[in-house]
Amino acid sequence: MQSDNPTAAILVIGDEILSGRTREGNAHHLAQVLSATGFDLREIRVVSDDHDRIVAAIRALDGSLGGDYDLLFTSGGIGPTHDDITADAVADAHGTTVEIHPEARALLEARCARMGVPLTENRLRMARIPVGATLIDNAVSAAPGFSIGRTHVMAGVPEVFRAMVDWLLPRLGAGRPVQSLSVEVRRGESDVAEDLKAVAGEYADLSLGSYPFHDQSGWGTNLVVRGLDEARVAEAMDALKARLKL
Amino acid sequence: MQSDNPTAAILVIGDEILSGRTREGNAHHLAQVLSATGFDLREIRVVSDDHDRIVAAIRALDGSLGGDYDLLFTSGGIGPTHDDITADAVADAHGTTVEIHPEARALLEARCARMGVPLTENRLRMARIPVGATLIDNAVSAAPGFSIGRTHVMAGVPEVFRAMVDWLLPRLGAGRPVQSLSVEVRRGESDVAEDLKAVAGEYADLSLGSYPFHDQSGWGTNLVVRGLDEARVAEAMDALKARLKL
Numbered sequence: 001m002q003s004d005n006p007t008a009a010i011l012v013i014g015d016e017i018l019s020g021r022t023r024e025g026n027a028h029h030l031a032q033v034l035s036a037t038g039f040d041l042r043e044i045r046v047v048s049d050d051h052d053r054i055v056a057a058i059r060a061l062d063g064s065l066g067g068d069y070d071l072l073f074t075s076g077g078i079g080p081t082h083d084d085i086t087a088d089a090v091a092d093a094h095g096t097t098v099e100i101h102p103e104a105r106a107l108l109e110a111r112c113a114r115m116g117v118p119l120t121e122n123r124l125r126m127a128r129i130p131v132g133a134t135l136i137d138n139a140v141s142a143a144p145g146f147s148i149g150r151t152h153v154m155a156g157v158p159e160v161f162r163a164m165v166d167w168l169l170p171r172l173g174a175g176r177p178v179q180s181l182s183v184e185v186r187r188g189e190s191d192v193a194e195d196l197k198a199v200a201g202e203y204a205d206l207s208l209g210s211y212p213f214h215d216q217s218g219w220g221t222n223l224v225v226r227g228l229d230e231a232r233v234a235e236a237m238d239a240l241k242a243r244l245k246l
Numbered sequence: 247m248q249s250d251n252p253t254a255a256i257l258v259i260g261d262e263i264l265s266g267r268t269r270e271g272n273a274h275h276l277a278q279v280l281s282a283t284g285f286d287l288r289e290i291r292v293v294s295d296d297h298d299r300i301v302a303a304i305r306a307l308d309g310s311l312g313g314d315y316d317l318l319f320t321s322g323g324i325g326p327t328h329d330d331i332t333a334d335a336v337a338d339a340h341g342t343t344v345e346i347h348p349e350a351r352a353l354l355e356a357r358c359a360r361m362g363v364p365l366t367e368n369r370l371r372m373a374r375i376p377v378g379a380t381l382i383d384n385a386v387s388a389a390p391g392f393s394i395g396r397t398h399v400m401a402g403v404p405e406v407f408r409a410m411v412d413w414l415l416p417r418l419g420a421g422r423p424v425q426s427l428s429v430e431v432r433r434g435e436s437d438v439a440e441d442l443k444a445v446a447g448e449y450a451d452l453s454l455g456s457y458p459f460h461d462q463s464g465w466g467t468n469l470v471v472r473g474l475d476e477a478r479v480a481e482a483m484d485a486l487k488a489r490l491k492l
Contacts, residue, residue, distance in 0.1 A: 020278030032266030122439035193368035
């Protein structure tokens with residue numbers, strides 16, 4: 001698909017995904033939001049809670065560090081425990097250090113005061129922010145995310161991740177939303193391959209995909225046309241339906 | 247966690263994941279199987295249907311090509327359509343070419359004969375296998391996966407992917423299954439951080455993780471102990487419960 005939308009990657013940090021304990025959902029949510037708001041998600045990576053792995057992935061993905069993409073979003077590892085090492089790794093990747101951020105500290109103090117609990121050393125860990133970063137608002141539980149270079153660091157807890165995405169995305173320079181049309185056919189992928197290829201050749205500026213599935217009734221295929229121009233997407237879908245006699 | 251289990255990575259190939267259209271499930275399934283059978287999954291990547299991206303990812307992840315892990319499993323892009331480019335990319339990464347594999351062709355011919363449909367050029371695409379690869383059985387729909395170097399290439403359709411995993415995993419040299427115990431506490435992560443850290447320090451050979459969640463009743467945390475020695479995992483969990491007065 002031809003697009004000059006900003007490119008993006010997602011880095012998920014968490015042993016619980018790799019162990020199979022938790023099914024990842026934050027990247028799926030953000031993928032939908034990015035498509036709808038005009039960003040071109042090109043890669044997702046999941047790495048373990050390992051300092052060197054996180055640093056290497058950030059450097060490979062953040063365009064401001066010579067990495068491949070305009071924007072990098074991360075999920076996970078910014079909580080209060082010993083295995084929350086994302087802030088340190090992000091700081092390292094960006095050539096800076098971590099300090100208690102006064103504004104983040106104030107946010108945590110206010111929340112602890114409201115809850116009537118002390119701001120312990122562990123809770124204060126959540127105010128440790130790379131020097132030079134700006135904060136990402138957390139409407140759920142106060143402890144902020146942060147942005148540095150083109151890396152945007154968010155929490156792993158789904159409710160908090162989503163709140164941070166809602167706050168952050170309108171503040172980034174989006175491109176044009178992706179337009180998408182799909183049709184389901186009760187045929188195997190092999191039976192539609194030739195028509196799909198023909199239409200894809202005529203509409204090289206669009207992305208035409210086929211996604212086979214198998215259910216109680218046997219095989220079917222979802223055909224999807226994606227692009228930035230709504231009229232052009234509709235035209236390609238009409239051409240595809242005409243060829244398939246739908 | 248100390249482990250000399252074989253290390254593994256998963257590479258998911260598919261625009262439909264990156265566009266947000268489909269929620270990835272194959273990597274989650276395989277992550278569970280790998281933990282249970284004695285492999286140490288270290289990384290998951292999702293890349294688009296782009297030849298160069300797929301080649302680069304395979305080279306970065308397959309240990310036989312200088313990549314980081316003992317084993318690489320891929321999902322997606324081996325169907326009959328123009329956007330199914332995984333076989334070519336895997337061949338390229340492994341310095342070989344793609345040819346019609348006689349055994350794969352025979353499997354497809356037999357299936358087409360059973361179904362009473364012709365073996366079209368599109369269907370025959372699914373017999374295009376890198377030279378030097380061995381086949382992975384597909385109990386669902388005949389079209390095989392394949393193994394080359396340390397790369398194991400499987401289909402994206404979940405039923406087929408699972409059938410291929412079931413066939414393949416017992417044929418690989420597994421290590422020791424991971425033992426895991428978990429306990430849920432109705433406390434925020436900050437309130438358990440100190441005890442968790444103390445026990446993690448005493449049991450440096452194990453992996454202790456905390457996974458906060460938020461539901462109708464407020465905040466809670468799942469505490470998980472993982473390791474290869476069942477008795478040692480149980481001992482660490484007892485120590486953690488004792489500290490937390492559970």
